[in-house]
Amino acid sequence: MSVPYFAYLCLIAAAAFEVLWVLCVRLSDGFTKLLPAGLAALSMLLSVLxxxxxxxxxPVALAYCGWVGLGAIGSALLQQFYFQQPLSLAAWFSLLLLLLGIIGLQLTLAPQH
Known part of the structure; x- marks a missing residue:
């Protein structure tokens, strides 16, 4: 069985760019600030590519759910630690469930070569 390491690296990078565009959209102040707005657009494009x-x-379900899930977890961490907007215990538990769901998909949908 061959593990597609490059595909996983691309997926993690895509999720990181998703978090970056969330940050840049927030910092762009409704796309009124040029630099963060441009970085948001570039990050969106790189994330999708x-x-x-x-x-x-x-598998498409693993790729898409991993992208969205890791992006959501990253965005929540950004909210907690960068924007100083605390998450509740229930929110942390929900993020854990999301992470467990992504791991579950990995274990059940991983490519078999």
Missing amino acids: LLAKASQQL
């Missing part, structure tokens, strides 16, 4: 690359080797 990397997702497309990852989905060439990974």
Whole structure:
């Protein structure tokens, strides 16, 4: 069985760019600040391109759910630690469930070569 390491790397990078565009959208103040707005657009494009690359080797459900899930977890961590907007215990539990769901998909949908 061959593990598509490059596909997973692309997926993680795609999720990181998703978090970056969330940050840049927030910092763009409704797209009124040029630099963060431009970085948001570039991050969006890179995120989708990397997702497309990852989905060439990974099952689409794993690629898409991993992208969205890791992006959501990253965005929640950004809210907690960068924007100083605390998450509740229930929110942390929900993020854990989300992470467990992504791991479950990995274990059940991972490509078999």
